[in-house]
Amino acid sequence: MAHKPETDADAAKQLWKRLEDTRTGMLSVDDDSMLPQPMTHFIDPEGEVIWFITSQDTELVEALKAGADATYCYQSQKGDYHASIRGPLVLHKSEEKLDELWSVPLAAWFEQGRDDPKVTLLQFTPRKAAIWASDGNPVLVGLKMINAAMRDDVHEPDVGISRVIDFTKLA
Numbered sequence: 001m002a003h004k005p006e007t008d009a010d011a012a013k014q015l016w017k018r019l020e021d022t023r024t025g026m027l028s029v030d031d032d033s034m035l036p037q038p039m040t041h042f043i044d045p046e047g048e049v050i051w052f053i054t055s056q057d058t059e060l061v062e063a064l065k066a067g068a069d070a071t072y073c074y075q076s077q078k079g080d081y082h083a084s085i086r087g088p089l090v091l092h093k094s095e096e097k098l099d100e101l102w103s104v105p106l107a108a109w110f111e112q113g114r115d116d117p118k119v120t121l122l123q124f125t126p127r128k129a130a131i132w133a134s135d136g137n138p139v140l141v142g143l144k145m146i147n148a149a150m151r152d153d154v155h156e157p158d159v160g161i162s163r164v165i166d167f168t169k170l171a
Helices: 008-021 059-064 095-101 138-150
Strands: 024-029 037-040 042-044 049-055 068-075 081-091 119-124 128-134 160-166
Touching: 008 042, 008 081, 008 128, 008 160, 024 059, 037 049, 049 059, 049 095, 059 081, 059 119, 095 119
Parallel strands: none
Antiparallel strands: 024 037, 024 068, 042 049, 049 119, 068 081, 081 119, 081 128, 128 160
16 A cells, blocks of 8 residues: 655655656657657656666657657556656766666667667656555455445545645755
């Protein structure tokens, strides 16, 4: 079951923690015809940055050449936590950061491994996020939904919370 954060600061801390637990989501460039694509993320909560590694010859990198905002959608493995995160996504040149993030599984995506000239680092800085933290137990959620449907005085089942986090106001 997801913790129901009381404040935006608590919600932001929870988001970083959840992103650490499951490291994949769907990334898309806003105002582009590109559909969201699955990506593995690497988080830096202190720097409030999410990193991605991809190939320079992808549609995603092509869409970024003019500069763009992006949306990253995340769902926990248990399905009790969801987030939609928006902010600027930019190409970032840093051999040091690439070395820090690099792993053997990443090498499988590049013909020459870490030395492949197509290896491209992307920096995503969250500006706003919508999160949904819900009761993860499907039986409990189902019972709450049935209870709400059968009662005139309850209009929505209490299965969790949603909150919008403005990261620019947390600093």
